[in-house]
Amino acid sequence: MIRLLLADDQALVRGALAALLDLERDLQVVAEVGRGDEVVAAAVEHDVDVALLDVEMPGLDGIAATEAVKVVRPSTRVLIVTTFGRPGFVRRALRAGADGFVVKDTPARQLADAVRRVHQGLRVVDPDLAADSMLMGESPLTDRETEVLRAARDGAPVSVIARTLFLSTGTVRNHLSAAIGKTGAANRAEAVRIADDSGWL
Incomplete structure (x- = not known):
């Protein structure tokens, strides 16, 4: 029996995924959490084989939660299951140690198969996202530019x-200007949108 953890901040989605996966004879959902910062404790407490994580969650996003799980329980496989199929997210998730990345509209049978394959040690990535990720390439932004754009999200x-x-206003302006140039945006709001849509933030 493959022991599963579901992490998604939407209870309805979590419940639907649990119901679908529990129909499979070899899969058992042993834990559900609604926050990213609850993932590690649940994975340890319930001796989880595969954690299915959403990307955008309160407390800790799914990519940071992946990294945290891999530090504490390297044997637990992580499959990112998200609505946000952005190519930049795929690269970041795999770099953080995720074993797979699929979108939520994946048919139930394919999702169950992805869980089994990840459990066997295989890497599973939605083929369209993998292709988009290869075409898009790495984020052109530096770590500091990314941090400044994240902070600029709410205007x-x-x-x-x-x-x-803890930067000077001149330094912030320079980083924003560089990010605007690298994303080809007309202003910082557009730079934030482009970077967000690309999964760079």
Whole structure:
């Protein structure tokens, strides 16, 4: 029996996934959590074989949770199951140690098969996303530019971003300007949108 953990902040989605996967004779959902920062404790407590994680969750996103699980329980396989099929997310998730990446509209039988394959030590990535990820390439943004764009997501003024990140306003402006240039955006709001849509943030 393959022991599963489901992590998704939407209870309805979690319940539907659990119901579908529990129909399979060799799969058993032993734990469900709604926050990324609850993943590691649940994986350890329930001796989980495969963790199915959403990307966007409160507390800790699925990519950071993947990294945390792999540190504490390297034997637990991680399959990212998300609505957000962005090529940049695929690269970041695999770099964090994820064993697979599929989107939520994957048919139930294929999802169950992906779980089995990941459990066997194989890597499973949605073929369309894999192709898009290869075509798009790596994020052109530096770590600092990425951090500044993340802080600019809610439209905060440069002074607030500078205080939050302990940078000078001039440095923040320089990073925003570089990010705008690298994304080909017209302004910082568009740079945030492009980077977000690409999965770079």
